[in-house]
Amino acid sequence: MKKFLKPLLLGFLAVICAGVAFAQDAATPAAPLTVEQRLAELETKVNATGIDKGDNAWMLTSSALVLFMSLPGLALFYGGIVRKKNVLSVFAQIFATAGIAAIAWWAIGFSLAFAPDGNAIFGGTGWAFFKGVGGDPGTLATVSQNIFAIFQLTFAIITPALIVGAIAERMKFSAVLLFITIWLFLVYFPFAHMVWGGGYLATTIKAIDFAGGTVVHMTSGYSALVLAILLGKRIGYGKEPLPPHSVVLTATGTGILWVGWYGFNAGSAGAADGIAGNAFATTTFAAAIAGLTWGFAEWIFKGKPSVLGFSSGVIAGLVAITPAAGFVSVGSSIIFGVLGGLIPFFAVAYLKNWLGYDDALDTFGVHGVGGTLGAILTGVFADPKINSLVPESGLLVEQIKAVVVTAIWSVVATAVIAFIVKLVVGLRPTEEVEREGLDLAEHGEEGYHS
Amino acid sequence: MKKIEAIVKPFKLEEVKDALHEVGIEGMTVSEVKGFGRQKGHTEIYRGSEYTVDFLPKIKVEVVVADSKASEVAAAIVKAAKTGKIGDGKIFISGIEEAIRIRTEEKGDSAV
DSSP, rough: OOOHHHHHHHHHHHHHHHHHHHHHOOOOOOOOEEEEEHHHHHHHHHOOOOOOOOOHHHHHHHHHHHHHHIIIIIIIHHHHHHHHHGGHHHHHHHHHHHHHHHHIIIIIHHHHHHHHHOOOOOOOOOTTTGGGOOBBBBBTSBBBBBHHHHHOOOOOOOOHHTTTTTTTTOOHHHHHHHHHHIIIIIIIIHHIIIIIISSSSHHHHHOOSSSIIIIIIIIIHHHHHHHHHHOOOTTTTTTOOOOOOOOHHHHHHHHHHHHHHHHHHHHHGGGSSHHHHHHHHHHHHHHHHHHHHHHHHHHHHHHHHHHHHHHHHHHHHHHHTTTTTTSHHHHHHHHHHHHHHHHHHIIIIIIIIHTTOOTTHHHIIIHHHHHHHHHHHHHHHOOTOOOOSSSSSHHHHHHHHHHHHHHHHHHHHHHHHHHHHHTTTTTOOOOOOHHHHHHHHHHOOOOOOO | OEEEEEEGGGGGHHHHHHHEEEEEEOOEEEEEEOSSSSOEEEEETTTTTEEEEEOEEEEEEEEOGGGGGGHHHHHHHHHHHOOSSSSSSEEEEEEOOOBBHHHTBBGGGGGG
């Protein structure tokens, strides 16, 4: 083989050179353009609506960032909090969610969420199988429709993945898959349409939601609460200690989620513009201050500030600012940070124990409560001077109405879906499987071999 | 021959090992164990839920010695491992019926 290498390489180079020589046309000098012609060309370029390369580039980047939030961000965040014997099950559930959401989105989900000619609850079916979804702009004036579609897909992936948090360590893999599939159709697609696609919560109830406080955090949060209650507590909850097996993984996941959230919030501006810049700034302050606030709250009320506390605070702040990021000022975002760190802290540290439900990874406490808080604060602090989409008055009432609709819908839909899933495959694994750990029993793997 | 099992605080391992060398003991087996006697555990807090962790990490050192050396070795371990504070650990001495050095197949005192 070796002695053929030199002649092979030389032959390859010769072919390339011949090809290049062949491809060159003899250059013919063109006639110079008049000033009028050049001006006309320039005016056409400047006035054309169509793809803006900066916007496309930012939306491409944002999509990648949001996917990074799911894998590995959320997987690490949750994975660290569960016990060692269940760490892989979290990854399995999120990987599977990504696949299911992708297929559903391509087939009909994107259309049901964003296509025109629908009704108050669902969009039309004209974009099924990504028909017409190509490089030209569509929903957004300056962004390729296929990029917009994938950007929104990354949201459709992370939202059901959040629910995994409430049922961690005690739901059958098959049940998770079936639940998520139906949940996408009964909750996510309708809400994406109702809030962002011109449906009920945008037209009849005039609520606003910049990046998904309603669509992502409240839906998943309230659904998580219901599912956690229906599933029941983990074996040993309240009696045995069930501490996180690796706060290192959780804290790492938190950092990834924070960075990814820039794609989530600033990307929801749909353009690389000043609004995206506003969202970028408000997101930063809300996250940083909420993290510190939760840590301090723990220090005061529980004795020591923990890294899990800082991590939880950062996430809570990010959740709270999500519906508001491109609508409120930086000054207001600091209030979002303080309240986003405090109120979910009390929900997790006191409300959960008082009500006695096992929200294993605090999806309701952080996303449900944090999302609700964010939606209401948006009603208070959204400023039409920051973003022209903000109405001059009356927003708070509309936001509260939207919260009520979201809570009721999510709760009822989840109860119905859980009932169906229980009939078809059952919800909980057997006691032996739960004690052995889902990784070994359901996935045939161990996260660590010591 | 006697087996001496000493359960000591983890940070005392180096001192115990050096003390054993000084009385002529070259070999030992060490394991990481958990346990408690009268020493209380500690509290950990995760997101507002408090857990009392009863089991404390300890190190178990096992050596097998000739009968005549047993009390000397035990005394050396006590001196090295003692801090005077609760949780210092315990030593158990038991009889060993036979010992074999695998490489040379020696038995008895010359095997330990």
